Amino acid sequence: MIKAENLIKIYKVGDAEVNALGGVNLEVEKGEFVSIVGASGSGKSTLLHILGGLDKPTEGSVYIDGRNLSEMSDDELAEIRCLKIGFVFQFHNLIPTLTALENVELPMIFAKVSTEERKRRAKKLLESVGLDDRMNHLPSQLSGGQQQRVAIARALANNPEVILADEPTGELDSKNSHLIMKTLSELRENYGVTIIVVTHDMEMAKYADRIIKMKDGKIVGEIS
Amino acid sequence: MIKAENLIKIYKVGDAEVNALGGVNLEVEKGEFVSIVGASGSGKSTLLHILGGLDKPTEGSVYIDGRNLSEMSDDELAEIRCLKIGFVFQFHNLIPTLTALENVELPMIFAKVSTEERKRRAKKLLESVGLDDRMNHLPSQLSGGQQQRVAIARALANNPEVILADEPTGELDSKNSHLIMKTLSELRENYGVTIIVVTHDMEMAKYADRIIKMKDGKIVGEIS
Ligand SMILES: Nc1ncnc2c1ncn2[C@@H]1O[C@H](COP(=O)(O)OP(=O)(O)OP(=O)(O)O)[C@@H](O)[C@H]1O
Numbered sequence: 159m160i161k162a163e164n165l166i167k168i169y170k171v172g173d174a175e176v177n178a179l180g181g182v183n184l185e186v187e188k189g190e191f192v193s194i195v196g197a198s199g200s201g202k203s204t205l206l207h208i209l210g211g212l213d214k215p216t217e218g219s220v221y222i223d224g225r226n227l228s229e230m231s232d233d234e235l236a237e238i239r240c241l242k243i244g245f246v247f248q249f250h251n252l253i254p255t256l257t258a259l260e261n262v263e264l265p266m267i268f269a270k271v272s273t274e275e276r277k278r279r280a281k282k283l284l285e286s287v288g289l290d291d292r293m294n295h296l297p298s299q300l301s302g303g304q305q306q307r308v309a310i311a312r313a314l315a316n317n318p319e320v321i322l323a324d325e326p327t328g329e330l331d332s333k334n335s336h337l338i339m340k341t342l343s344e345l346r347e348n349y350g351v352t353i354i355v356v357t358h359d360m361e362m363a364k365y366a367d368r369i370i371k372m373k374d375g376k377i378v379g380e381i382s
Numbered sequence: 383m384i385k386a387e388n389l390i391k392i393y394k395v396g397d398a399e400v401n402a403l404g405g406v407n408l409e410v411e412k413g414e415f416v417s418i419v420g421a422s423g424s425g426k427s428t429l430l431h432i433l434g435g436l437d438k439p440t441e442g443s444v445y446i447d448g449r450n451l452s453e454m455s456d457d458e459l460a461e462i463r464c465l466k467i468g469f470v471f472q473f474h475n476l477i478p479t480l481t482a483l484e485n486v487e488l489p490m491i492f493a494k495v496s497t498e499e500r501k502r503r504a505k506k507l508l509e510s511v512g513l514d515d516r517m518n519h520l521p522s523q524l525s526g527g528q529q530q531r532v533a534i535a536r537a538l539a540n541n542p543e544v545i546l547a548d549e550p551t552g553e554l555d556s557k558n559s560h561l562i563m564k565t566l567s568e569l570r571e572n573y574g575v576t577i578i579v580v581t582h583d584m585e586m587a588k589y590a591d592r593i594i595k596m597k598d599g600k601i602v603g604e605i606s
Pocket residue numbers: 292295298299300301302303304329330331393394395400401402420421422423424425426427428429472
């Protein structure tokens with residue numbers, strides 16, 4: 159489903175170079191649940207952004223369903239990101255001027271879903287993350303964990319085949335963290351959704367079929 | 383050192399009212415290390431903001447060293463926030479257009495510290511959180527955990543008497559989380575700094591002398 163081939167990412171900062179990814183190879187099958195762990199700065203967010211087509215590698219390739227992302231037009235990439243991939247970011251997930259409900263509706267607007275269906279589905283998704291009483295709040299009127307839960311609901315809006323989640327439970331208490339990880343597990347069980355979760359929490363990492371360990375921009379090991 | 387008396391905070395959202403704090407009483411002695419735990423949405427960030435004078439309660443009072451915050455002028459409040467209190471926010475800690483070094487220098491500019499002393503101290507603080515090789519990076523060029531560590535360094539810039547930290551280790555791996563909590567413990571041991579940390583991580587909460595539990599806007603219990 160997702161294949162990364164020798165990904166290298168070098169950032170330039172002034173005269174200095176940061177080797178964020180030093181040759182990453184990864185294959186994730188359809189319906190697999192993978193978690194990625196590793197120290198702060200080890201390259202997890204960088205890898206996730208490149209896998210989701212949000213950033214380009216300096217060298218190497220990403221294939222989604224056998225198609226090389228670097229050979230796609232911007233329109234094709236945008237369509238994949240809208241319909242195929244649900245992304246939960248580590249920060250800044252929500253549009254500050256839209257309510258929780260409107261934030262969850264946004265991907266459905268791009269997918270040209272009808273107004274009533276959008277509202278109905280957005281409400282249902284917010285209920286599933288326990289936020290039915292916060293639908294009309296702006297992000298600034300939500301707690302940190304509530305903002306994160308809205309982001310998760312939004313990532314699910316278009317029934318994506320792949321979910322890429324960067325620290326989806328970082329702001330959540332234990333009960334909500336387990337709830338989110340169970341929700342992701344069920345999506346995989348019931349709908350064959352492919353899931354890649356970056357996390358620092360080994361308890362959450364264990365929901366996956368395999369745990370991939372990163373260090374200094376490389377994959378250094380795997381636990382199943 | 384810090385005393386909260388019957389704090390009530392009600393937010394209005396459209397016609398609805400959110401009872402974020404329903405009567406919170408808390409006393410923290412000088413040199414005490416307190417952690418606050420509780421479910422997502424239970425009022426932890428709201429409480430911390432009010433304790434630090436960043437927000438006003440709907441009812442009730444906060445006293446810092448016996449002085450009622452609501453009786454202070456804006457100048458007096460600003461001075462307390464600059465010199466006495468170091469604040470680590472749950473999100474959006476850093477000014478996006480300033481480098482890591484400049485972000486840590488900022489509170490010292492307000493405190494009128496000389497340019498050389500500021501630079502020297504900012505470098506030293508960034509080294510203490512393991513970021514001496516990222517000083518000239520902008521926040522967008524830092525990983526999530528690196529941004530959080532810069533925020534912690536900045537909170538320490540003016541040698542505050544009180545540190546209020548909202549999820550300071552939420553983005554950090556285990557090694558860095560323990561490093562930060564040990565740094566805070568040492569500040570308390572060596573300099574009598576008063577520390578209040580909001581956290582979801584019970585392992586981190588245990589660094590404190592006492593753990594205060596919040597639920598639905600109230601303090602419901604305490605573990606020592
Ligand atoms: N500006 C605001 N306007 C309206 N409601 C708000 C506002 N800020 C917070 N709230 C509400 O107040 C409640 C408490 O929020 P708070 O941010 O204090 O929770 P928290 O304990 O820090 O949660 P988390 O662990 O998720 O960060 C939440 O239900 C939230 O929706």
